[in-house]
Amino acid sequence: MCNAVWCFRMASPYFSQNMTVVTRRTEKAASCTTGAPLLSRRRDAGGISSVAVKVEEEEASVSQQTPSLSTPDGSQDRLQLATAQPKREADSLSLSSHGRRQRQVKVEYDEGVLPAKTKHWQPPDWKKQLGHIREMRSSRDAPVDNMGAEKCYDAEAPANVRRFQVLVSLMLSSQTKDQVTAAAMQKLRAHGCTAEKLLSTDDETLGKLIYPVGFWRNKVKFLKMTAAMLVKDYGGDIPDSVEALVRLPGVGPKMAHLAMDIAWDQVSGIGVDTHVHRISNRLGWLMKPTKNPEATRKALQEWLPRDLWSEINWLLVGFGQQVCLPTNPLCSLCLNQHSCPSAHQSSPAKRLKASVLASSFQTKAESGQETVVNEEMIKEEPQPVNPTTLRRKMKNKINH
Structure with a gap:
C-alpha cells in the first residue's frame, strides 16, 4: 500500500x-x-x-x-566552511608576511654593519687650510719655535736628564709665555736641573729661580712633589707612558702627550693647548664645537691622520702666536681668510691692504732675511690692535 x-x-x-x-x-x-x-x-x-x-x-x-564540516547530527554547515577557508588563507598570509618582516630586519642589520656604509667625517678644505698654515709658518720664527720645550733642555746632558728637563719646561709653560718659560729654564739649568737637585732645593730658592712664570707658587710644590716621585720610582727619569705621566702632580694630558713625543720620540696623541683648541674651533675642524682642550684633542684624533699628530701642535701654536690671536685675530694677514668660517668675525674693523698680506710671508731677496710679522707687531697676550700703527710698522719693515 x-x-x-x-x-x-x-x-x-x-x-x-x-x-x-x-x-x-x-x-x-x-x-x-x-x-x-x-x-x-x-x-x-x-x-x-x-x-x-x-x-x-x-x-x-x-x-x-569541496571538503565538508559536519556537525554531530550529520548535517553540513556550509557557513563554517566558507569562513574557515578565508581564515586559513589569512593565517598563511600572516605567517608569510611575518617571515618576510624577519628577513627584512635581518637584511637591514647585515647591511648596517658593513664597513662600506660607514662614513668617515672630515672638515671641508682642511688640507688646503693646512697647506696655507704651513706656508705662513715656513719661516719658523714664532716664540714656540725658538723657546718651546724642544729648545729648553740641555742637549749635552745624559738622556734621563734631558727627558726630565723636557718635562719641567712643559710644567712651567702652563699659563705662561714661551719667553718667560725659556728664561726660567736657563736659570734652572745653571742651578742644576735634575730631579735630585730640585728635590734638595728649598721652596724659596726654587721660587726665585722660576719666577715670574704663571702660578709659580703652585708650580714650586708640583716640581718638588714630582721630583720626589721620579727619584723614588724611576731613578730620576720620567715615565714612558701617558698613563704614568698624568699621575704626576701638575702634569695634564697635553704635557703628557708632548713629553712622549719630545722626550721619548713616541706619538701617543695630539698635544692640545689653548692655541690649538681655539684655532681648531675657528677653522671648523671639529664636527661639533668643543669647550675645553681635552675634548678638542679627542675630536681631532678621530679624523686627523696619525702622521700629522706630531706636527699639528707646533704649527697651530706658532700660528696662534703670530696671526690667529686670541682676540682681534689678524684675518687680513691670513691665507685662509676666504675659507675660514670665523674669518673677520672678531678682527679689527679696518683691514690691511692685500699688498701687505702678500709681502708679509715672503723672503726679501736684497737682505736675505725673511719678512714676517715679528714679535713687536703681534703680541701674544690679548690686547687691542691699532690697524694704522700695525700697517705703518709693516711698511717700514718691508722698506728696510
Whole structure:
C-alpha cells in the first residue's frame, strides 16, 4: 500500500514540476555524503524529471570537490566552511608576511654593519687650510719655535736628564709665555736641573729661580712633589707612558702627550693647548664645537691622520702666536681668510691692504732675511690692535 502511494506521488505532474525546488531545499540541509545514495534512490524510482537529475548531479559533483564540516547530527554547515577557508588563507598570509618582516630586519642589520656604509667625517678644505698654515709658518720664527720645550733642555746632558728637563719646561709653560718659560729654564739649568737637585732645593730658592712664570707658587710644590716621585720610582727619569705621566702632580694630558713625543720620540696623541683648541674651533675642524682642550684633542684624533699628530701642535701654536690671536685675530694677514668660517668675525674693523698680506710671508731677496710679522707687531697676550700703527710698522719693515 505504501509503495503504491509513493509511486503515485512520484508520477504526479504537480510533484514533477516542483521537484527542482524540493531537491534544492533538501540539498541545503542534507550532508554531502548522503547526496549520492539519495540520488540513486530517486533514479531507481524512475519518476524524477531530467531537470532535477541534472541539478542534483551538479551539486553532487561540487560537494565531492569541496571538503565538508559536519556537525554531530550529520548535517553540513556550509557557513563554517566558507569562513574557515578565508581564515586559513589569512593565517598563511600572516605567517608569510611575518617571515618576510624577519628577513627584512635581518637584511637591514647585515647591511648596517658593513664597513662600506660607514662614513668617515672630515672638515671641508682642511688640507688646503693646512697647506696655507704651513706656508705662513715656513719661516719658523714664532716664540714656540725658538723657546718651546724642544729648545729648553740641555742637549749635552745624559738622556734621563734631558727627558726630565723636557718635562719641567712643559710644567712651567702652563699659563705662561714661551719667553718667560725659556728664561726660567736657563736659570734652572745653571742651578742644576735634575730631579735630585730640585728635590734638595728649598721652596724659596726654587721660587726665585722660576719666577715670574704663571702660578709659580703652585708650580714650586708640583716640581718638588714630582721630583720626589721620579727619584723614588724611576731613578730620576720620567715615565714612558701617558698613563704614568698624568699621575704626576701638575702634569695634564697635553704635557703628557708632548713629553712622549719630545722626550721619548713616541706619538701617543695630539698635544692640545689653548692655541690649538681655539684655532681648531675657528677653522671648523671639529664636527661639533668643543669647550675645553681635552675634548678638542679627542675630536681631532678621530679624523686627523696619525702622521700629522706630531706636527699639528707646533704649527697651530706658532700660528696662534703670530696671526690667529686670541682676540682681534689678524684675518687680513691670513691665507685662509676666504675659507675660514670665523674669518673677520672678531678682527679689527679696518683691514690691511692685500699688498701687505702678500709681502708679509715672503723672503726679501736684497737682505736675505725673511719678512714676517715679528714679535713687536703681534703680541701674544690679548690686547687691542691699532690697524694704522700695525700697517705703518709693516711698511717700514718691508722698506728696510
